[in-house]
Amino acid sequence: MNISNGLQYHQQDKKKAKQNINTNTELQFEIECTRCYGAMILCSDFNSLYYLCEECNFVFIINSTC
Numbered sequence: 001m002n003i004s005n006g007l008q009y010h011q012q013d014k015k016k017a018k019q020n021i022n023t024n025t026e027l028q029f030e031i032e033c034t035r036c037y038g039a040m041i042l043c044s045d046f047n048s049l050y051y052l053c054e055e056c057n058f059v060f061i062i063n064s065t066c
Contacts, residue, residue: 029041034058034060035058038053038055039053039054040053040060041053041054048062049061049062050062
């Protein structure tokens, strides 16, 4: 393997790592309710995010540690 091939592989690895980071921090807009198995929708207030099930009114609050 020559230097240009090594550099190309390194750049591809950095790109894949960046894609993995972006994928891991992505929020889903809908999740399954643990109480009634309906769909929970992502909602937001002024300073918080939460999932709300419209069928059983279950609320799942997401804590932010930022």
